[in-house]
Amino acid sequence: MILVTGGTGQVATELAKRAAVYRAGRPEFDFDQPDTIDAVFHAAKPSLVVNAAAWTAVDAAEANADAAMRANRDGPARLAQLCAAAGVPLIHISTDYVFDGAKGAPYVETDPTSPTGMYGISKLAGEAAVLAAGGKAVILRTSWVYAATGKNFIRTMLGAAMKTNTLKVVMDQKGCPTNAGDLADAILAIAARIEAGWQPDYGGVFNAAGTGSASWYEFAMAAFKEAARHGRPMPTVLPITTAEWPTPAKRPADSRLDCSKLARVFGVALPDWQPSLARTVGAIIAVS
Numbered sequence: 001m002i003l004v005t006g007g008t009g010q011v012a013t014e015l016a017k018r019a020a021v022y023r024a025g026r027p028e029f030d031f032d033q034p035d036t037i038d039a040v041f042h043a044a045k046p047s048l049v050v051n052a053a054a055w056t057a058v059d060a061a062e063a064n065a066d067a068a069m070r071a072n073r074d075g076p077a078r079l080a081q082l083c084a085a086a087g088v089p090l091i092h093i094s095t096d097y098v099f100d101g102a103k104g105a106p107y108v109e110t111d112p113t114s115p116t117g118m119y120g121i122s123k124l125a126g127e128a129a130v131l132a133a134g135g136k137a138v139i140l141r142t143s144w145v146y147a148a149t150g151k152n153f154i155r156t157m158l159g160a161a162m163k164t165n166t167l168k169v170v171m172d173q174k175g176c177p178t179n180a181g182d183l184a185d186a187i188l189a190i191a192a193r194i195e196a197g198w199q200p201d202y203g204g205v206f207n208a209a210g211t212g213s214a215s216w217y218e219f220a221m222a223a224f225k226e227a228a229r230h231g232r233p234m235p236t237v238l239p240i241t242t243a244e245w246p247t248p249a250k251r252p253a254d255s256r257l258d259c260s261k262l263a264r265v266f267g268v269a270l271p272d273w274q275p276s277l278a279r280t281v282g283a284i285i286a287v288s
Helices: 010-018 034-044 065-086 118-132 153-161 180-195 216-229 260-266 273-286
Strands: 002-005 021-024 048-051 090-095 137-142 166-170 204-207 236-240
Touching: 002 010, 002 034, 010 021, 010 048, 010 180, 021 034, 034 065, 048 065, 048 180, 065 090, 065 118, 065 137, 090 118, 090 180, 118 137, 137 180, 153 166, 153 216, 153 273, 166 216, 180 260, 180 273, 204 260, 216 236, 216 273
Parallel strands: 002 021, 002 048, 048 090, 090 137, 137 204, 166 236
Antiparallel strands: none
16 A cells, blocks of 8 residues: 555645555644644555645745744654654655756756755655655655646636736746646556565655756746636746745745766656646646
Protein backbone atom coordinates (compact mmCIF):
# COMPACT_ATOMS: atom_id res chain seq x y z
CA MET A 1 0.00 0.00 0.00
CA ILE A 2 1.24 3.46 -0.93
CA LEU A 3 0.49 6.14 1.65
CA VAL A 4 0.01 9.55 0.03
CA THR A 5 -0.09 12.65 2.21
CA GLY A 6 -1.51 15.94 1.04
CA GLY A 7 -5.22 15.15 1.23
CA THR A 8 -7.06 16.90 -1.58
CA GLY A 9 -3.97 18.63 -2.98
CA GLN A 10 -3.22 18.53 -6.68
CA VAL A 11 -0.59 15.78 -6.64
CA ALA A 12 -2.39 13.61 -4.09
CA THR A 13 -5.61 13.89 -6.10
CA GLU A 14 -3.90 12.85 -9.32
CA LEU A 15 -2.15 9.93 -7.63
CA ALA A 16 -5.49 8.71 -6.26
CA LYS A 17 -6.92 8.75 -9.80
CA ARG A 18 -4.16 6.47 -10.99
CA ALA A 19 -3.55 3.96 -8.22
CA ALA A 20 -5.10 2.41 -5.15
CA VAL A 21 -3.50 4.54 -2.48
CA TYR A 22 -4.18 5.45 1.14
CA ARG A 23 -4.68 9.20 0.81
CA ALA A 24 -4.39 11.12 4.07
CA GLY A 25 -5.07 14.78 4.77
CA ARG A 26 -6.28 17.14 7.46
CA PRO A 27 -7.64 16.69 10.04
CA GLU A 28 -6.75 12.98 9.98
CA PHE A 29 -3.15 13.75 9.02
CA ASP A 30 -1.80 17.15 10.05
CA PHE A 31 1.84 18.20 10.31
CA ASP A 32 0.74 20.65 13.03
CA GLN A 33 -0.41 17.63 15.08
CA PRO A 34 2.59 15.26 15.26
CA ASP A 35 0.55 12.47 16.87
CA THR A 36 -1.54 12.23 13.70
CA ILE A 37 1.57 11.52 11.65
CA ASP A 38 2.36 8.47 13.77
CA ALA A 39 -1.27 7.31 13.88
CA VAL A 40 -1.79 7.44 10.11
CA PHE A 41 1.55 5.82 9.36
CA HIS A 42 0.90 2.89 11.67
CA ALA A 43 -2.70 2.51 10.47
CA ALA A 44 -1.72 2.47 6.80
CA LYS A 45 1.24 0.09 7.20
CA PRO A 46 2.60 1.41 3.90
CA SER A 47 5.12 -0.24 1.63
CA LEU A 48 6.01 3.23 0.30
CA VAL A 49 5.14 6.80 1.26
CA VAL A 50 4.67 9.82 -1.01
CA ASN A 51 4.78 13.08 0.92
CA ALA A 52 2.82 15.66 -1.06
CA ALA A 53 1.72 17.62 2.02
CA ALA A 54 3.26 21.07 2.40
CA TRP A 55 2.77 24.74 3.11
CA THR A 56 2.63 26.09 -0.45
CA ALA A 57 1.38 29.66 0.08
CA VAL A 58 4.59 31.40 -0.97
CA ASP A 59 3.72 34.94 0.10
CA ALA A 60 1.88 33.95 3.28
CA ALA A 61 4.97 32.05 4.43
CA GLU A 62 6.77 35.37 4.92
CA ALA A 63 4.43 36.32 7.76
CA ASN A 64 3.98 32.76 9.04
CA ALA A 65 7.52 31.45 9.19
CA ASP A 66 6.94 29.12 12.15
CA ALA A 67 3.91 27.51 10.55
CA ALA A 68 5.75 27.08 7.25
CA MET A 69 8.63 25.41 9.08
CA ARG A 70 6.30 23.04 10.89
CA ALA A 71 4.68 22.01 7.64
CA ASN A 72 7.74 21.91 5.42
CA ARG A 73 10.50 20.83 7.80
CA ASP A 74 9.25 19.41 11.10
CA GLY A 75 6.38 17.30 9.76
CA PRO A 76 8.42 15.76 6.93
CA ALA A 77 11.24 15.11 9.40
CA ARG A 78 8.91 13.06 11.60
CA LEU A 79 7.48 11.20 8.62
CA ALA A 80 10.98 10.45 7.32
CA GLN A 81 12.03 9.13 10.73
CA LEU A 82 9.04 6.77 10.81
CA CYS A 83 9.86 5.57 7.30
CA ALA A 84 13.53 5.06 8.14
CA ALA A 85 12.72 3.09 11.28
CA ALA A 86 10.36 0.82 9.35
CA GLY A 87 12.56 0.48 6.26
CA VAL A 88 9.85 2.09 4.12
CA PRO A 89 10.96 4.16 1.10
CA LEU A 90 9.84 7.81 1.03
CA ILE A 91 9.27 10.01 -2.02
CA HIS A 92 9.24 13.62 -0.82
CA ILE A 93 8.09 16.51 -3.01
CA SER A 94 10.20 19.67 -2.92
CA THR A 95 10.50 22.78 -5.06
CA ASP A 96 12.52 24.83 -7.52
CA TYR A 97 12.29 27.70 -5.03
CA VAL A 98 15.32 26.31 -3.17
CA PHE A 99 17.28 28.23 -5.85
CA ASP A 100 17.67 32.00 -6.20
CA GLY A 101 17.25 31.97 -9.98
CA ALA A 102 20.53 33.76 -10.71
CA LYS A 103 22.36 30.93 -12.50
CA GLY A 104 21.07 31.86 -15.95
CA ALA A 105 20.74 28.23 -17.03
CA PRO A 106 18.70 25.21 -15.91
CA TYR A 107 19.65 24.00 -12.45
CA VAL A 108 21.09 20.56 -11.77
CA GLU A 109 20.74 18.85 -8.43
CA THR A 110 24.29 19.65 -7.31
CA ASP A 111 24.03 23.41 -7.89
CA PRO A 112 24.29 25.53 -4.74
CA THR A 113 20.95 26.34 -3.15
CA SER A 114 20.04 29.86 -2.06
CA PRO A 115 16.31 30.35 -1.48
CA THR A 116 15.01 33.91 -1.63
CA GLY A 117 11.98 33.54 0.65
CA MET A 118 10.66 31.65 3.65
CA TYR A 119 8.80 29.12 1.49
CA GLY A 120 12.03 28.07 -0.22
CA ILE A 121 13.95 28.22 3.06
CA SER A 122 11.45 25.92 4.77
CA LYS A 123 11.36 23.48 1.85
CA LEU A 124 15.17 23.31 1.75
CA ALA A 125 15.18 22.66 5.49
CA GLY A 126 12.69 19.87 4.84
CA GLU A 127 14.98 18.28 2.28
CA ALA A 128 17.83 18.29 4.80
CA ALA A 129 15.62 16.81 7.51
CA VAL A 130 14.37 14.03 5.24
CA LEU A 131 17.91 13.07 4.23
CA ALA A 132 19.14 13.31 7.84
CA ALA A 133 16.64 10.62 8.87
CA GLY A 134 18.89 8.15 7.06
CA GLY A 135 16.18 6.16 5.28
CA LYS A 136 15.47 5.28 1.66
CA ALA A 137 14.48 8.78 0.56
CA VAL A 138 13.89 10.20 -2.91
CA ILE A 139 13.44 13.98 -3.02
CA LEU A 140 11.75 15.35 -6.14
CA ARG A 141 12.18 19.05 -6.83
CA THR A 142 9.36 20.16 -9.07
CA SER A 143 8.03 23.51 -10.26
CA TRP A 144 4.97 25.52 -11.32
CA VAL A 145 2.53 22.69 -10.60
CA TYR A 146 -0.98 23.04 -12.01
CA ALA A 147 -4.04 20.86 -12.57
CA ALA A 148 -7.68 21.04 -13.57
CA THR A 149 -8.60 21.20 -9.87
CA GLY A 150 -7.21 22.99 -6.84
CA LYS A 151 -5.63 26.41 -6.50
CA ASN A 152 -3.05 27.11 -9.20
CA PHE A 153 -1.89 29.72 -11.68
CA ILE A 154 -3.82 28.41 -14.68
CA ARG A 155 -7.16 28.22 -12.89
CA THR A 156 -6.53 31.70 -11.48
CA MET A 157 -5.75 33.12 -14.93
CA LEU A 158 -8.75 31.53 -16.63
CA GLY A 159 -11.00 32.72 -13.82
CA ALA A 160 -9.63 36.26 -14.02
CA ALA A 161 -10.18 36.36 -17.78
CA MET A 162 -13.88 35.74 -17.21
CA LYS A 163 -14.08 38.88 -15.08
CA THR A 164 -11.94 41.35 -17.03
CA ASN A 165 -10.69 41.70 -20.59
CA THR A 166 -7.26 43.08 -19.64
CA LEU A 167 -4.70 41.32 -17.47
CA LYS A 168 -1.11 41.93 -16.43
CA VAL A 169 1.28 38.97 -16.16
CA VAL A 170 4.95 38.91 -15.16
CA MET A 171 7.23 38.17 -18.10
CA ASP A 172 10.70 38.15 -16.51
CA GLN A 173 10.41 35.01 -14.37
CA LYS A 174 11.09 31.66 -16.07
CA GLY A 175 10.38 28.12 -14.96
CA CYS A 176 9.17 24.68 -16.02
CA PRO A 177 5.37 24.30 -15.92
CA THR A 178 4.48 20.89 -14.48
CA ASN A 179 1.14 19.19 -14.83
CA ALA A 180 0.17 17.42 -11.58
CA GLY A 181 -1.00 14.37 -13.52
CA ASP A 182 2.33 14.10 -15.32
CA LEU A 183 4.12 14.38 -11.99
CA ALA A 184 1.86 11.68 -10.53
CA ASP A 185 2.72 9.38 -13.46
CA ALA A 186 6.42 10.00 -12.81
CA ILE A 187 6.03 9.29 -9.10
CA LEU A 188 4.29 5.99 -9.76
CA ALA A 189 6.96 5.00 -12.27
CA ILE A 190 9.63 5.76 -9.68
CA ALA A 191 7.66 3.84 -7.06
CA ALA A 192 7.51 0.79 -9.35
CA ARG A 193 11.29 0.87 -9.78
CA ILE A 194 11.79 1.19 -6.03
CA GLU A 195 9.40 -1.64 -5.23
CA ALA A 196 11.25 -3.87 -7.69
CA GLY A 197 14.34 -3.44 -5.51
CA TRP A 198 16.02 -0.45 -3.90
CA GLN A 199 19.31 0.60 -5.47
CA PRO A 200 21.88 2.88 -3.80
CA ASP A 201 21.66 5.50 -6.55
CA TYR A 202 17.91 5.87 -5.99
CA GLY A 203 18.44 7.94 -2.86
CA GLY A 204 18.91 11.69 -2.87
CA VAL A 205 17.66 14.71 -4.78
CA PHE A 206 16.18 14.67 -8.28
CA ASN A 207 14.64 17.36 -10.46
CA ALA A 208 11.20 16.36 -11.76
CA ALA A 209 9.43 18.98 -13.86
CA GLY A 210 7.66 19.32 -17.17
CA THR A 211 9.87 19.34 -20.25
CA GLY A 212 10.45 22.79 -21.71
CA SER A 213 10.17 26.17 -20.06
CA ALA A 214 8.21 29.40 -20.17
CA SER A 215 7.75 32.73 -18.47
CA TRP A 216 4.56 33.31 -16.50
CA TYR A 217 3.44 35.53 -19.39
CA GLU A 218 4.09 32.79 -21.97
CA PHE A 219 2.40 30.22 -19.73
CA ALA A 220 -0.68 32.41 -19.38
CA MET A 221 -0.81 33.22 -23.10
CA ALA A 222 -0.67 29.52 -24.00
CA ALA A 223 -3.60 28.89 -21.65
CA PHE A 224 -5.65 31.77 -23.06
CA LYS A 225 -5.03 30.67 -26.64
CA GLU A 226 -6.18 27.16 -25.80
CA ALA A 227 -9.22 28.53 -23.99
CA ALA A 228 -10.07 30.59 -27.08
CA ARG A 229 -10.19 27.35 -29.07
CA HIS A 230 -13.00 26.31 -26.70
CA GLY A 231 -14.92 29.52 -27.26
CA ARG A 232 -13.60 31.62 -24.41
CA PRO A 233 -12.88 35.30 -25.13
CA MET A 234 -9.21 36.15 -25.59
CA PRO A 235 -8.18 38.84 -23.08
CA THR A 236 -5.59 41.51 -23.67
CA VAL A 237 -2.51 40.40 -21.71
CA LEU A 238 0.09 43.01 -20.82
CA PRO A 239 3.61 41.71 -20.04
CA ILE A 240 5.07 43.39 -16.96
CA THR A 241 8.26 43.12 -14.94
CA THR A 242 8.62 41.66 -11.48
CA ALA A 243 9.32 45.18 -10.21
CA GLU A 244 5.89 46.25 -11.48
CA TRP A 245 4.17 43.48 -9.47
CA PRO A 246 5.74 43.51 -6.01
CA THR A 247 4.97 40.59 -3.70
CA PRO A 248 5.89 39.84 -0.06
CA ALA A 249 8.16 36.98 -1.17
CA LYS A 250 10.88 37.40 -3.76
CA ARG A 251 10.61 34.76 -6.48
CA PRO A 252 13.55 33.32 -8.42
CA ALA A 253 13.91 34.97 -11.83
CA ASP A 254 14.95 31.77 -13.60
CA SER A 255 14.25 28.50 -11.82
CA ARG A 256 14.35 26.16 -14.81
CA LEU A 257 15.30 22.60 -13.86
CA ASP A 258 17.50 20.11 -15.71
CA CYS A 259 15.82 16.73 -15.22
CA SER A 260 18.39 14.52 -16.96
CA LYS A 261 19.39 12.78 -13.71
CA LEU A 262 15.83 11.53 -13.23
CA ALA A 263 15.87 10.07 -16.75
CA ARG A 264 19.28 8.52 -16.24
CA VAL A 265 18.60 6.86 -12.88
CA PHE A 266 14.90 6.00 -13.09
CA GLY A 267 14.25 6.11 -16.84
CA VAL A 268 11.56 8.74 -16.21
CA ALA A 269 10.97 11.99 -18.13
CA LEU A 270 7.92 14.20 -17.80
CA PRO A 271 6.19 15.23 -21.06
CA ASP A 272 6.43 18.61 -22.74
CA TRP A 273 4.32 21.09 -20.81
CA GLN A 274 2.34 22.45 -23.77
CA PRO A 275 0.20 19.39 -24.71
CA SER A 276 -0.45 18.78 -21.01
CA LEU A 277 -1.58 22.38 -20.59
CA ALA A 278 -3.96 22.05 -23.54
CA ARG A 279 -5.61 19.00 -21.98
CA THR A 280 -5.87 20.71 -18.62
CA VAL A 281 -7.45 23.87 -20.02
CA GLY A 282 -9.99 21.72 -21.86
CA ALA A 283 -10.81 19.87 -18.63
CA ILE A 284 -11.23 23.12 -16.69
CA ILE A 285 -13.58 24.60 -19.28
CA ALA A 286 -15.58 21.39 -19.54
CA VAL A 287 -16.72 21.64 -15.93
CA SER A 288 -17.04 25.42 -15.66
